[in-house]
Amino acid sequence: MSQKVRVRFAPSPTGPLHIGGVRTALFNYLFAKKHGGDFILRIEDTDQNRYVEGAEQYIIDALNWCGIPFDEGPGKDGGHGPYRQSERKHLYKQYAKELVKKGKAYYAFDTSEKLDFHRKDHETKGKTFIYNWHNRLKLDNSLSLMPEELEKRLASGEDYVIRFLTTPDEKLKLNDVIRGAIEIDTNVLDDKVLFKSDGMPTYHLANIVDDHLMQITHVIRGEEWLPSLALHQQLYDAFEWEAPEFAHLPLIMKPVGKGKLSKRDGEKGGFPIFPLSWNESIGYKESGYFPEAVVNFLAMLGWNPGTEQELFSLEELVKAFSLERVNKSGARFDPDKTKWYNQCYLQKKNNTVLADLFEQELIAKTAVRKDEFSIAYLEKVVSLIKERATFVSDFWELSDYFFLAPSSYNDKAVKKQWKEDTPEIMKGVVNVLEGISDFTSEKTELELKSWISQQELSFGRVMAPLRLVLVGDMKGPHVFDIMSMIGKEESIARINTALKRLPKE
Structure with missing residues (x-):
């Protein structure tokens, strides 16, 4: 690619960023970095009625949390700003008027009431009203007015919109990097509004003008914009500008496979669909996901590396990514x-990193004080239990017995493991433990197993109830690792407590 690659992610600040939007941003980021290009954030806020306070900052925070920050955008001027469309509105009118001058667009004065009348009239006849070549000369616009009348109405300040003049009877040949060649019959296209009566451009005009002025080389966006591709290509042609390459990403579908993933699916299924929390909706960050994991699973939604590899660092994703390997289907x-x-x-x-995160959990959610245990102790706990965990928030349930003696014992386990002779066996275990000076996991295991053999007991008759009294349940890592961690005195104390509290026979 001779020209420097420049891509943009252009969300509207109408609410939180859905993970579908995050994936679009990610694919733009990966493509830009793969080709040594720039990733631009542009805020498309021309629809002020739908603007939501805080949404722009949410978008920026979400991209930063995911580790895919923009190179240019609000607060990071790269010479192509401003990056909010509302701050660029002075630009669009001149481009709309340029199209009128070129005979590629026209003024339309039709009131919303008149257009509603035409729509309803068509509906009663079983038809759909489309404002285009077959009826534009019968409607209230500059194509059907004499020049003097047009000048008079424009001078009077009468409300108007500017519509694109679609050329009929053409076969428009389009190309999409992901979907290949597409052909559109221009007779089915309507004359879209480019500039509204409130002085603001529509998405279509602003989008094309901004992409051109920001020197965007590749437009990578969701497939919901595919129906707009024909108009956008026609606008580039009308301005006599070189169009960027287009790539329309497949939808992210519901877990059941049918329909686009929505906020309601997340609420119903109990999983996040936003990167960060928004109002009452919990995000991936707050649910305990690592940003690297979120980026990895999003990359695999609709893209296939062509190998069996599933785990990719961001650097590996940049290296492996290509639009040609993005799937067409959802x-x-x-x-x-x-x-x-x-x-x-x-x-x-790294266990140190996890121990630090675990410490924050302990302080926030348990009775354990920060000064009770060292980071080294937490690291050791984490090393023993992390393979059973999905989130750091799982750590406490998996390891509470490393910090607190059991306050109760699992009923099912008691019935199964606490037999008539178990109290006597546990007293024997206490005697053995009291005689061990080097209370390491290895030494304790050697001494206790030797005693079990001498007593001609089965390992299950000793080890299962021993785990129960130490932990309160039949969970946890190697029993001797637990004992070496909590120490000799605590191990003996827990056995003695159980002997008092559990059935004697």
Whole structure:
């Protein structure tokens, strides 16, 4: 590619960023970085009625959290700003008028009431009203007015819109990097409004003008914009500008496979669909997902590396990514797979990092004080339990017995493991433990197993109830690792407590 690659992510600040939008941003980012290009954030806020306070900052925070920050955008001027369309509105009118001068667009004075009348009239006849070549000369616009009348109405300040003049009887040949060649019959296209009566451009005009002025080389966007491709290509042709390459990404589908993933699916299925929390909707960050895991699973929704590899760092994704390997068909969202990705990234994390995160959890959610245990102790706990965890928030339930003696015992386990002779066996275990000076996992295991053999007991008769009294349940890592962690005195104390509280026979 001779020209420097420049791509843009252009969301509207009408609410939180859906993960479908995050994936669009990610694919733009990956493509830009793959080709040494720029990733631009443009805020498309021309529809002021739908503007939501805080949404723009949310978009920026979400991209930063995911580790895919923009190179240019609000607050990062790269010489092509401003990056909010509302701050660029002075630009669009001149371009709309330029199209009128070229005979590629026209003024239309039709009132909304008149257009509603035509729509309803068509509906009663079983037809759909389309403002285009077959009726434009019968409607109230500059094509049907004498020049003097047009000048008079424009001078009077009468409300008007500017519509694109679609050429009929043409076969428009379009190309999409993902979908290939597309042919459109221009007779089915309507004369879209480019400039509104309130002095603001429509998405179509602003989008094309901004992409041209910002020197965008590739437009990578969701497939919901595919029906707009014909108009956008026609606008480039009308301005005599070189069009960027277009690529329309497949939809992210519901877990059941049919229909586009929505906020309601997340509420119903109990999984996030926003990167960060918004009002009452919990985000991936607050649900305990690592940003790397979110980026990884989003990359695999609709893109295929062509290998069996599933885990990719951001650097690996940049290297492997290509638009040609993006699928045409929708990608089914699998909540369980997203958890699997997070589990994989948790296992790869450094124990010190996890211990630090766990410490924050302990302080926030438990009775354990920060000064009770060292980071080194937490690191050791994490190393023993992390393979069973999906989120850091799972750590406490998996490891509470490392910090607090059990306050109760699992009833089912008691019935199964606490037999008539168990109290006597546990007293024997206490005697053995009291005689061990080097209370390491290895030494304790050697001494206790030797005693079990001498007593001609089965390992299950000793080890299962021992786990129960130490942990309160039949969970946890190697029993001897638990004992070496909590120490000799605490291990003996827990056995003695259980002997008092559990059935004697």
